[in-house]
Amino acid sequence: MTTPPFRLLATDGEARAGTLRTPHGELPTPAFMPVATQGAVKAIDPSDLRAIGAHVVLANAYHLFLRPGADAVRRLGGLHAFMGWRGPVLTDSGGFQGFSLKHLRKITDDGIVFRSHVDGAIHHFTPETAVLCQQELGADMIMPLDVCAPAEAERGDVETAVERTARWAVRCREAHPDDGEQLLFGIVQGGLFEDLRRCSAEHLVALDFPGYAVGGLSVGESKREMYRTLSLTTPMLPPNKPRYLMGVGSPEDLVEGVARGIDMFDCVLPTRIARNGALLVSTGRANVYTARFRDLDGPVEDGCDCYTCVTFSAAYLHHLFKAKELLAYRLATLHNLRFVLRLMEDIRAAVEEKRFEAFRAEFLGRFVPPDERTRSEQKAKWEASRRRRG
Amino acid sequence: MTTPPFRLLATDGEARAGTLRTPHGELPTPAFMPVATQGAVKAIDPSDLRAIGAHVVLANAYHLFLRPGADAVRRLGGLHAFMGWRGPVLTDSGGFQGFSLKHLRKITDDGIVFRSHVDGAIHHFTPETAVLCQQELGADMIMPLDVCAPAEAERGDVETAVERTARWAVRCREAHPDDGEQLLFGIVQGGLFEDLRRCSAEHLVALDFPGYAVGGLSVGESKREMYRTLSLTTPMLPPNKPRYLMGVGSPEDLVEGVARGIDMFDCVLPTRIARNGALLVSTGRANVYTARFRDLDGPVEDGCDCYTCVTFSAAYLHHLFKAKELLAYRLATLHNLRFVLRLMEDIRAAVEEKRFEAFRAEFLGRFVPPDERTRSEQKAKWEASRRRRG
Numbered sequence: 089m090t091t092p093p094f095r096l097l098a099t100d101g102e103a104r105a106g107t108l109r110t111p112h113g114e115l116p117t118p119a120f121m122p123v124a125t126q127g128a129v130k131a132i133d134p135s136d137l138r139a140i141g142a143h144v145v146l147a148n149a150y151h152l153f154l155r156p157g158a159d160a161v162r163r164l165g166g167l168h169a170f171m172g173w174r175g176p177v178l179t180d181s182g183g184f185q186g187f188s189l190k191h192l193r194k195i196t197d198d199g200i201v202f203r204s205h206v207d208g209a210i211h212h213f214t215p216e217t218a219v220l221c222q223q224e225l226g227a228d229m230i231m232p233l234d235v236c237a238p239a240e241a242e243r244g245d246v247e248t249a250v251e252r253t254a255r256w257a258v259r260c261r262e263a264h265p266d267d268g269e270q271l272l273f274g275i276v277q278g279g280l281f282e283d284l285r286r287c288s289a290e291h292l293v294a295l296d297f298p299g300y301a302v303g304g305l306s307v308g309e310s311k312r313e314m315y316r317t318l319s320l321t322t323p324m325l326p327p328n329k330p331r332y333l334m335g336v337g338s339p340e341d342l343v344e345g346v347a348r349g350i351d352m353f354d355c356v357l358p359t360r361i362a363r364n365g366a367l368l369v370s371t372g373r374a375n376v377y378t379a380r381f382r383d384l385d386g387p388v389e390d391g392c393d394c395y396t397c398v399t400f401s402a403a404y405l406h407h408l409f410k411a412k413e414l415l416a417y418r419l420a421t422l423h424n425l426r427f428v429l430r431l432m433e434d435i436r437a438a439v440e441e442k443r444f445e446a447f448r449a450e451f452l453g454r455f456v457p458p459d460e461r462t463r464s465e466q467k468a469k470w471e472a473s474r475r476r477r478g
Numbered sequence: 479m480t481t482p483p484f485r486l487l488a489t490d491g492e493a494r495a496g497t498l499r500t501p502h503g504e505l506p507t508p509a510f511m512p513v514a515t516q517g518a519v520k521a522i523d524p525s526d527l528r529a530i531g532a533h534v535v536l537a538n539a540y541h542l543f544l545r546p547g548a549d550a551v552r553r554l555g556g557l558h559a560f561m562g563w564r565g566p567v568l569t570d571s572g573g574f575q576g577f578s579l580k581h582l583r584k585i586t587d588d589g590i591v592f593r594s595h596v597d598g599a600i601h602h603f604t605p606e607t608a609v610l611c612q613q614e615l616g617a618d619m620i621m622p623l624d625v626c627a628p629a630e631a632e633r634g635d636v637e638t639a640v641e642r643t644a645r646w647a648v649r650c651r652e653a654h655p656d657d658g659e660q661l662l663f664g665i666v667q668g669g670l671f672e673d674l675r676r677c678s679a680e681h682l683v684a685l686d687f688p689g690y691a692v693g694g695l696s697v698g699e700s701k702r703e704m705y706r707t708l709s710l711t712t713p714m715l716p717p718n719k720p721r722y723l724m725g726v727g728s729p730e731d732l733v734e735g736v737a738r739g740i741d742m743f744d745c746v747l748p749t750r751i752a753r754n755g756a757l758l759v760s761t762g763r764a765n766v767y768t769a770r771f772r773d774l775d776g777p778v779e780d781g782c783d784c785y786t787c788v789t790f791s792a793a794y795l796h797h798l799f800k801a802k803e804l805l806a807y808r809l810a811t812l813h814n815l816r817f818v819l820r821l822m823e824d825i826r827a828a829v830e831e832k833r834f835e836a837f838r839a840e841f842l843g844r845f846v847p848p849d850e851r852t853r854s855e856q857k858a859k860w861e862a863s864r865r866r867r868g
Binding site: 127132407408410417 | 545559772789791798801808
């Protein structure tokens, strides 16, 4: 009998600190996974990732399948060699693109038919091909094909999503039994409905996956609804397996996710807002374009240990953004990712030292996220621009 | 009596190896200066510059005057602190923008009137304000305001340019006598006319500048004309002062420039073509978009010691460019700059070891630049697109 890959080292309330063994090293949890959708974290390189304390990255199987192709990545030595990243990698399956690329896909009982946003070609994604694609890419952790319903979905649609996700999970598990190399996670769906979440979780737990993901959150619901659903869902999952909250990763959500028993997170938010000039600081988000930054001859945040803050003034960053210099995106990305990765280090230490609740209260007392109204307005604007881009 | 800042350490034919003392360290020559027009080398940071062996960078006083303002840079501790670069910096005066931004300027006997490309505001650049601006920026080497005539200019226009450059040089010298800190160079103009070059050089040499630049080349003339003019001009300059060939820096031009007695170069070419996917290799330029790169599971160039070649396959670079990932521009820039900086190291070693002619023959025997016809076509296209952008 082999040692299970996940070890729980400490708990503090629902919060957990652990370690996940992968073929590319041990991953300390809770962990934030910077997103390398197309095999690169936008504007930074693998040596940067190591320098800022990243332990794992997430890549997207769907995007890599389209370009350069999973077989091409395999011929080039697999995803780790291709990206020049020697640590653990998790690949998402393409299930989320079935949600986010609504206008380019059709979901049937057998899988998802996509029209490629790269060249318009038609591709059939089935549970089996999604697994095969990820086997070719060679990530350490892989995800089954699932169906993610939007927050505003009717109960009937969420039921269908849960049923399909369940049937596809069985097919993925058959296509990928435990091999001691790639860990296939199960994905719990069920929207905001407690009974559907339970139904989904029970079905997946019976299939005995080495890890579980909570999907279908941060898809348009309020923060309160998300936190409530998360509080209901994590207790449905076995405590001795890692729990991954998909697509969530604003600082406040990382703290609140850990408080509800989550071990892994991924999100484009820290890197995407960085490129828009929004910098994470202990009090929330700072806009680099504001006049306050123009003459600020000190770092973006006092005491920050990132390369950007140690080397440059906030005024220089302001200048780079105004001048549209490529270096701006790099420096802001380094700062935001370091902020989030340092937060995970602090969270882990707090859990180990049984002072997580105090840490959480202190962090959330200072950190003011954009309010709900602003968020939903931004989301609506973003959706509109996405539709325009076709 | 103080030691002069420039020391000639070795010569081999016309080729020279030396060292230039600046307030921010010794600069080994011949030197290539990566261009940080707006205070940043596009897509890379100061730690990258150190890692690839850059000893000096060039910034543009005109661009920094417009944004964020020379006074703002001064308040932020000067250009070195602002950019986070501790080595020597040279600033160009804005004279070249009097050439390149034709549609936005008017040249009079007193100076250049610019309409800002940032906000349309009118700015008067005089020899005195150009020097003042560079004093505020605090570069180690600064340039006088000059008039650069295009290659196709009539003799009368070149004469006017030479006369104005000469009168402005006197005014700059008065505004900036030797202060033991900032080295003010003289700029020789005169187009392709030997007698005008001589007239310009004699005038400037009489003013006893600590360094001399050759301006008005690579402005539309053929390579043959440029090399011929350079061969005529450098012997007009004092051997004990550094010689800087402005705006020139393709690999073949670096070798040919050193062969004609040049010590310093700057050019956006290596960084600009990098962002267009043209990678410098020992045989010339390689296009990263070609099918050959798609499946190439080896570095862009075998044996290259740059981070990009040591870490990634050519196929990965191809993928990043096709996917328009920001990392592409960074990795290609690191490669091209390292190529050029390593070339300067090799040239210097060859001069010191008295084997420069053999090195030159060997390098130019392998390295095939785009042919003249292609270059002038590209130039015409570029000019047209610049006109369209207004």
